[in-house]
Amino acid sequence: MSKRDYYEILGVSKSATAEEIKKAYRKKAIQYHPDKNPGNHEAEEKFKEAAEAYEVLSNPEKRSRYDQFGHAGVGGAAGGGGGFGGGMSMDDIFSHFGDIFGGGFGGFSSFGGFGSSRSSQRVNKGTNLRVKVKLNLQEIANGVEKKIKVKKYVSCSHCNGTGADNGTAYSSCNTCHGTGHVTRVSNTILGQMQTSSPCPTCQGEGRVITKKCVHCNGEGLLREEEVLSIRIPAGVEEGMQLSVSGKGNAARRGGVNGDLLVLIQEEPHPDLIREGRDLIYNLTLSIPDAILGSTVEIPIVEGKVKVKIDAGTQPGKILRLKGKGLPEVNSYQHGDLLVRISVYIPKELSREDSKIIEKLKDSEAFTPKKGEEQNFFSRMRSMFE
Known part of the structure; x- marks a missing residue:
């Protein structure tokens, strides 16, 4: 064609x-x-x-x-x-x-x-600001609003961040004639080609300061302390990083603020262990409680709950309390609280206690049934761990 x-x-x-x-x-x-x-x-x-x-x-x-x-x-x-x-x-x-x-x-x-x-003047962007925030388990479970004090660059209030005295001491850049970029013509095998780059005189701003602001020395920035309020959603975990747009350092001579990056750190709970959305509690029963059953108090994030222990509860058994774990971030789903059972075996007994155990040693109830020896010894090992 x-x-x-x-x-x-x-x-x-x-x-x-x-x-x-x-x-x-x-x-x-x-x-x-x-x-x-x-x-x-x-x-x-x-x-x-x-x-x-x-x-x-x-x-x-x-x-x-x-x-x-x-x-x-x-x-x-x-x-x-x-x-x-x-x-x-x-x-x-x-x-x-x-x-x-x-x-x-x-x-x-x-x-x-x-x-x-x-085709446009360069837009400055402020640098990001990174902070660490420590949260306890209750704050993680419910979400929390934290107020933190940071030192950051803010726009100079005396020149409105322009760097120029009174915000008006400017003139058009003579190098780029106010366009913010310079054009160069080069000869190639295809003929003359035009290339454009940010103006080296005004750094792409298209204008130059004729009189600098005395408060910020023409930078348009001042370093100040500021209190920031941050809303942290429920369910966050150790190492997670949240980004808060526009709360970072201000840009030099105007532009777009950087972001605030919030790194989450968890404070360990005295009783509960976290595994994702689930929480784990290690419950140690006495031999009589494991044999006869009992009612015990179990710590949860919001306080304590009473849990019934059935008679004959075996070491290594896990009780699951549905929905008593942590929420998933931005979700209605909750994890569970897992109660891991172990039985306390005393290392030393009084003479009276020893006589009681001796009487029970030959009892049929305390003798593993045929075929259950392996399970019995596994449970015994777990009791001593």
Whole structure:
């Protein structure tokens, strides 16, 4: 398939001036820009086609060869992959030609992600601030609002964070003429190419301070102590990091604040052990309580509960108290409280206690039944652990 005539693509005559060609390309690019035609493949191809035509016609040498030999003079026979637009990506097109649109693109503030930093002044961002917060088990179970005192950079109130005296002692940067970026032209095998980078004089701000604020020495920042209120959800755990947007250090000379990163640390509970959402309590029974049964108090996060111990409870048994564990973060699900049973075996006995045990030694009730010896010895080992 033959390529279309470049002059026809841009809608200009063969006698068009360089400025007319530039204006025509700008008009076509705005018409078929990807931001204006999302998902439209035909518009995207026309956008690339216009870029290819402009790349040739904006270069005097290439335009002369094209006028004399047609497409063959600028990249091969008609219908081949000639010209550079056919093989360039969107990023390449914006990289080379984005600067002809000045500070914006026909009302677009950026190029839809394609080189947007080239068409706008650089936005400063403050650094993140990291703090550690210790929580006890009750705070983790219920969630808590913590007030913490931190030293951080805040915007200077005397200059409103601008760094300029009274916030107004500014002038346009002479290097970039207020655009925030500088453009350089280099010669390549494809012709002259334009590249843009943040202005080294104003660091991309487009303006310079004529008189610095005496309170912050032109930085726009002051280091102060601030009390921050942080809402921590229920169910967090050791090592988890929460991010609070905009509560970090202020940006130099205005911009976007950094974030506050909150690292969670757990204070150990005197009785309960945490395993994910579940809590574990190790309960040690006396021999009579294990044999005859009893009622015991078990600690939970909110206090204590009474639990009935059945007669004949064996060492190693686990009682499960449903829903008495910890919640999952941002969920209605709760873990359980697991009560692990062990039995206390005294190392020393009085003479009277020894006589009682001797009487029980030959009792049938205290003799493991056939086939239960292994379970019996396993339980006995657990009692001594």
